[in-house]
Amino acid sequence: MDIGLIGTGRMGSAMGERLIDLGHHLTVWNRTAEKAKRLLERGATLASSPAGVARASEITLTILTDAKAIEAVYDGADGLLAGEVVGKLFVDMSTVAPETIRALSARVHAKKAALVECPVGGTVGPAREGKLLGMAGGSAADFARARPVLDQLCRRVDLLGPNGAGSAMKLAINLPLAVYWEALGEAVSLVRDAGIAPEKMLEILADSSGGTNALRNRAAKLAVALKEGPRPEVGFDIDGMRKDLRTMLEVGASMGLDLPVTAKTLECYDGAAQAGWGNKDASNLVVHRLAKAKAAG
Ligand SMILES: NC(=O)c1ccc[n+]([C@@H]2O[C@H](COP(=O)([O-])OP(=O)(O)OC[C@H]3O[C@@H](n4cnc5c(N)ncnc54)[C@H](OP(=O)(O)O)[C@@H]3O)[C@@H](O)[C@H]2O)c1
Numbered sequence: 001m002d003i004g005l006i007g008t009g010r011m012g013s014a015m016g017e018r019l020i021d022l023g024h025h026l027t028v029w030n031r032t033a034e035k036a037k038r039l040l041e042r043g044a045t046l047a048s049s050p051a052g053v054a055r056a057s058e059i060t061l062t063i064l065t066d067a068k069a070i071e072a073v074y075d076g077a078d079g080l081l082a083g084e085v086v087g088k089l090f091v092d093m094s095t096v097a098p099e100t101i102r103a104l105s106a107r108v109h110a111k112k113a114a115l116v117e118c119p120v121g122g123t124v125g126p127a128r129e130g131k132l133l134g135m136a137g138g139s140a141a142d143f144a145r146a147r148p149v150l151d152q153l154c155r156r157v158d159l160l161g162p163n164g165a166g167s168a169m170k171l172a173i174n175l176p177l178a179v180y181w182e183a184l185g186e187a188v189s190l191v192r193d194a195g196i197a198p199e200k201m202l203e204i205l206a207d208s209s210g211g212t213n214a215l216r217n218r219a220a221k222l223a224v225a226l227k228e229g230p231r232p233e234v235g236f237d238i239d240g241m242r243k244d245l246r247t248m249l250e251v252g253a254s255m256g257l258d259l260p261v262t263a264k265t266l267e268c269y270d271g272a273a274q275a276g277w278g279n280k281d282a283s284n285l286v287v288h289r290l291a292k293a294k295a296a297g
Contacts, residue, residue, distance in 0.1 A: 002027065003149060004057030006050055006073050006080070007064040007094070008036040010234070011120075014127035015063065015093075015153055016044065022152055027056040031072075049078035054085050059149060063093040066243055067100040074104060085113040091146050092117045095174065097247050098164035099254070101137065105163035114142040117163060118150055119170035123235030131155040135173075137166035171251060174244045179261055180212055181241075181282055182268045185289025188226070192293050198226040218283050230277070230284040238285065239278040242269045 001024050005016050008030040016026055016039045026044040030036045033046065040046055047053045050073050053060055060080060064070055070092065074080045080090060090108055092101065092115065101117045108115040116138035126132050134150050134157030136143055143159045150157045160166050187210065191201060202219040205211055215222070225231050245266040252259040272278070272288045 001025070001059075001149070002057050004028070004047075004053035004060030005039075005044075006030070006053055006060065006062045007069070008039055009063070009065070010124050010236075011093070011127050012061075012063045013038055014124045015061070017042065018128055018130050018153060019149070020044065024149075027053050029053045031069075049082075050074070050076065050080040051078045051082045054080045054088060055083060057088075059089045059091065059146065061091045061093060061149070065094070065240075066247075067096050070094060070096060070100060070104060074107065081107060081111050081113070085111050088113045089142060089145050090115050091150070093119055095119045095170050095244055095247070096167055097171070097251050098137075098167040099251075101167045102164045105138075114138070114145070115163060116142050116146040117166045118146065118154075118157065119167055120154065121170070121173050125235070126155075127153065133173075134158070135160055135166040135169040137161055137163045168251075171244065171248050174241070175248055175262060177212075177214055178241050178245055178269070178282070179265050180214060181285040182265050182289065184210075184215065185286040188286055188290050189293035192290065192297060198223040202226075214283070222283055222286060225284060225287045226290060230280045230287055234279065234281045236282050237279050238269055238272050238282050241282045241285075242266065242273060242278070245269060 003019055003024050003026050005012060005026050005028045008016060008028055019026060020042050027047050028036050028039055028044045029047045029050050036046055062073060064073060105115045116136055118134045118136040121133035122131060130153055132154040134154035136157055136159045160169050202223050206216050206219050221231055245262060248262050249259060272285055277284060277288055
């Protein structure tokens, strides 16, 4: 199948490799062309603009940082919606506010094209292996068109309602995850002086009601990071989590909700970013918190 892909960052590149492995042909575009190199070497075609991707593809996936990036890619002079797109299907997989998706949906529908949003849970490894958790929003008919491709990227994908429903669910799953890394950092700080090896500490935490899938997946790497400092591999970075926390607070405020834990958690991530940790994997918040605890002791 001819598939368009815009946004060849960490997630887009991993998803692109998966789709190429499954025999699809990709037409790609990325603001920084250099970052599309890996996919081009594997046979993808580079378009000169997002509009070029839309021309070449019946279905185009976008996975971009935030609302500003979506606007640039869809609405620019050479954007996805600049040309003739009647009947085309766009699938946005970025983590953004439901309102961003609803507004985009109106612009896409005004051009007689279709939009499904399908933000995902899971990081680069699951993207590469087709094991993401997809949370879709859109009409049943549009979702049915997107599903064959989404099924190849996701271990599970649910249509949760009209445009915006998938984005709301994605923010909801990231909230406890964001809080979790800070909570785990505080838990590890409490045993700072007990002389327990990081591996053992994390093994017991992972086996307890204080364990999560996120910890079980990362315990080995995190144990090394607690001993030696943050590792270079990044799935989802601290700056990305700050973006999601800000979005959760904006959405909450627009609904009249008080989210005190979310607000405090954002302060913790902001503190790590101010210390220069913004581009490190979000799980390193644990390492950052323990370093602070050690400095305090
Ligand atoms: N990483 C994860 O584990 C993970 C998991 C689930 C969901 N997500 C979500 O997936 C999305 C992408 O995440 P990622 O980790 O792949 O991020 P990333 O590696 O930083 O990639 C971001 C992509 O967005 C593009 N972009 C940013 N601003 C743009 C603009 N103004 N105009 C055009 N393109 C722009 C970047 O282009 P350049 O290369 O030119 O900067 C890049 O292709 C985010 O919404 C994130 O929250 C990430």
